[in-house]
Amino acid sequence: MFDELQNTLMQIVGSIAWGQWLAAGFLLLLGIVLGTLVARSAGKLAENRISRHHQVMIRRLVFYLVFIIFAMAALREVGFSLQVLLGAAGILTVAIGFASQTSASNIISGLFLVMEKPFEIGNLIEVDATVGEVVAIDLLSVKLRTRDNLYVRIPNETLIKTRVVNRSRFPIRRVDLLIGIAYAEDVERVKELLLSLAEQNTVCLEEPKPFVLVTGFGASSVDLQFSFWVVQEEFLEGRGAMMIEIKKALDQAGIEIPFPHTSVYAGSHSAPFRIQLVDPEPTQNKDRLDADQKN
Amino acid sequence: MKEPDLKRSLSPGMTELAESQRDGVWARRYQLASGQTQRHQLGQIRLWVSLLDMEWQVRHESLPADADPLTWHETVGHCQPSSDLPLQRFIRPANDQNLVQYLPAMAQLPTVIRPYQPLTIPAGGRCVLYVGTSLWMQVLLGEQQQVLTELPLATPSKTWLGANTMQGEICYASATYGRLVLEAVPMRPWRAVTPVTINNRRTKPLLLERFNLPTPLLSLHRNERGQLWTPGVVVECETDMSSASLRIEPRVTAAAGDCELIAPAREKLAKGRSLVRAFDHIFG
Numbered sequence: 001m002f003d004e005l006q007n008t009l010m011q012i013v014g015s016i017a018w019g020q021w022l023a024a025g026f027l028l029l030l031g032i033v034l035g036t037l038v039a040r041s042a043g044k045l046a047e048n049r050i051s052r053h054h055q056v057m058i059r060r061l062v063f064y065l066v067f068i069i070f071a072m073a074a075l076r077e078v079g080f081s082l083q084v085l086l087g088a089a090g091i092l093t094v095a096i097g098f099a100s101q102t103s104a105s106n107i108i109s110g111l112f113l114v115m116e117k118p119f120e121i122g123n124l125i126e127v128d129a130t131v132g133e134v135v136a137i138d139l140l141s142v143k144l145r146t147r148d149n150l151y152v153r154i155p156n157e158t159l160i161k162t163r164v165v166n167r168s169r170f171p172i173r174r175v176d177l178l179i180g181i182a183y184a185e186d187v188e189r190v191k192e193l194l195l196s197l198a199e200q201n202t203v204c205l206e207e208p209k210p211f212v213l214v215t216g217f218g219a220s221s222v223d224l225q226f227s228f229w230v231v232q233e234e235f236l237e238g239r240g241a242m243m244i245e246i247k248k249a250l251d252q253a254g255i256e257i258p259f260p261h262t263s264v265y266a267g268s269h270s271a272p273f274r275i276q277l278v279d280p281e282p283t284q285n286k287d288r289l290d291a292d293q294k295n
Numbered sequence: 296m297k298e299p300d301l302k303r304s305l306s307p308g309m310t311e312l313a314e315s316q317r318d319g320v321w322a323r324r325y326q327l328a329s330g331q332t333q334r335h336q337l338g339q340i341r342l343w344v345s346l347l348d349m350e351w352q353v354r355h356e357s358l359p360a361d362a363d364p365l366t367w368h369e370t371v372g373h374c375q376p377s378s379d380l381p382l383q384r385f386i387r388p389a390n391d392q393n394l395v396q397y398l399p400a401m402a403q404l405p406t407v408i409r410p411y412q413p414l415t416i417p418a419g420g421r422c423v424l425y426v427g428t429s430l431w432m433q434v435l436l437g438e439q440q441q442v443l444t445e446l447p448l449a450t451p452s453k454t455w456l457g458a459n460t461m462q463g464e465i466c467y468a469s470a471t472y473g474r475l476v477l478e479a480v481p482m483r484p485w486r487a488v489t490p491v492t493i494n495n496r497r498t499k500p501l502l503l504e505r506f507n508l509p510t511p512l513l514s515l516h517r518n519e520r521g522q523l524w525t526p527g528v529v530v531e532c533e534t535d536m537s538s539a540s541l542r543i544e545p546r547v548t549a550a551a552g553d554c555e556l557i558a559p560a561r562e563k564l565a566k567g568r569s570l571v572r573a574f575d576h577i578f579g
Contacts, residue, residue, distance in 0.1 A: 170460060171463075172455050172465070200360070202450050202451070202452045205455050206407075206454040206468045207455050207468075208455060229455065229460075231453060
């Protein structure tokens with residue numbers, strides 16, 4: 001019995017063409033190594049001429065191309081007919097498609113994202129409430145690095161469906177600051193003061209010209225919008241520095257930045273409030289403190 | 296020329312002062328001893344370069360932007376400036392021979408210049424504008440001229456030049472106006488003069504409000520009076536504003552006198568044709 005089993009096993013093992021499988025395995029390994037090497041050198045070759053985004057795309061494309069060629073050669077080596085395999089793959093795709101709708105939808109969304117190109121690697125984008133730099137654009141998802149150094153993965157499907165703001169698409173950005181000044185202040189004077197601040201500040205671009213708008217008469221202040229343009233990379237720095245300068249300049253010029261005031265109306269235009277001074281209540285009836293009771 | 300007269304008229308103590316406080320010169324090799332500090336006041340900065348046994352130290356501070364000093368003061372002494380100034384330290388190269396020199400450099404970005412008021416050039420007319428642009432200072436060491444650092448001699452402010460806010464380029468905004476008369480251009484050791492010739496070959500007048508000077512492509516030359524000049528720039532405006540072509544003259548204008556090349560251009564163009572394309576927004 002045991003001998004028969006051993007003989008059968010020996011026959012099966014002996015019938016497998018080990019040489020072919022080894023050759024196929026070697027081809028696959030060679031494909032990976034060569035693909036990586038060729039992709040790396042292709043990326044380096046184009047490094048100075050194209051953006052980081054395109055460089056990553058080219059590297060990935062070259063790798064897959066080389067790997068697929070070697071994988072096909074490996075299959076042929078083992079003896080699979082490619083036609084049969086492709087037919088089987090068709091049926092398999094339908095089965096897998098039903099089983100993994102989300103992944104398929106993400107892959108297709110990813111393809112559309114690559115074609116539409118709303119952002120590139122290195123751009124600062126805003127998706128829902130997440131703001132971050134695009135680190136990678138992959139088959140299923142886009143990876144972001146937020147400003148507080150968190151790694152965020154966003155599925156491609158979400159990016160296709162929701163609003164995406166690309167903050168680094170254009171080289172310059174406008175900073176809008178909302179400033180409230182007291183009703184007693186001269187708006188023209190404040191406007192001149194703000195524009196002179198923009199002129200002195202080197203982060204602030206000379207053109208497009210900065211401007212000041214009165215946006216409304218608020219509950220306790222006249223609301224102004226002070227807008228100026230900065231180079232995209234200097235947005236945060238420019239806004240912060242300008243706010244400090246505005247506070248300083250308004251304080252120096254004696255211009256009040258009001259906080260909410262509440263006026264209490266006494267019921268008549270002229271009548272003042274009646275104020276009566278009352279003696280404090282006698283404290284005799286109050287309980288004595290515990291400490292006093294001990295004494 | 297005036298220095299010997301000054302020495303004779305001053306007391307011996309004062310002579311020493313007059314000797315130590317000199318006018319700075321571009322591209323001159325200064326030799327410092329270990330422990331010495333060279334102080335410069337030029338343009339809108341003050342600069343201290345110190346040589347120690349093992350290192351070079353560079354400190355600088357900016358002066359108010361409205362300062363317009365006429366001269367470049369240079370002093371050598373043993374006093375170091377206050378320690379709260381930002382400090383850059385550099386390990387000494389083996390063969391610096393205690394030598395330091397200063398070279399001027401044009402801006403890395405194109406510079407937008409304007410006439411004092413917009414200027415109309417009639418059809419077929421020609422005009423020459425003289426423009427002074429602020430320079431950067433490079434600190435170099437030894438015979439090999441190793442660049443230590445680079446500082447702007449006036450605080451540059453930026454501007455945007457383009458048809459809209461999506462397409463265009465970031466440029467420096469010139470602090471001075473373009474002048475029609477050369478004598479009206481304020482000559483400073485920290486500014487270089489560029490003559491810009493604009494030929495209006497169109498049948499309509501040309502309103503010149505602003506002009507984009509390709510500063511990174513200009514080399515710097517010094518004349519006998521120590522003034523810095525760049526080669527002239529010629530703009531031919533033939534059909535419309537957007538198709539104007541720009542070329543840089545091979546030599547410095549005759550008005551500058553005899554000149555020597557002191558610093559090459561930051562960027563060089565391989566072909567003359569690409570210049571027109573690179574400066575699409577010549578007139579903004």
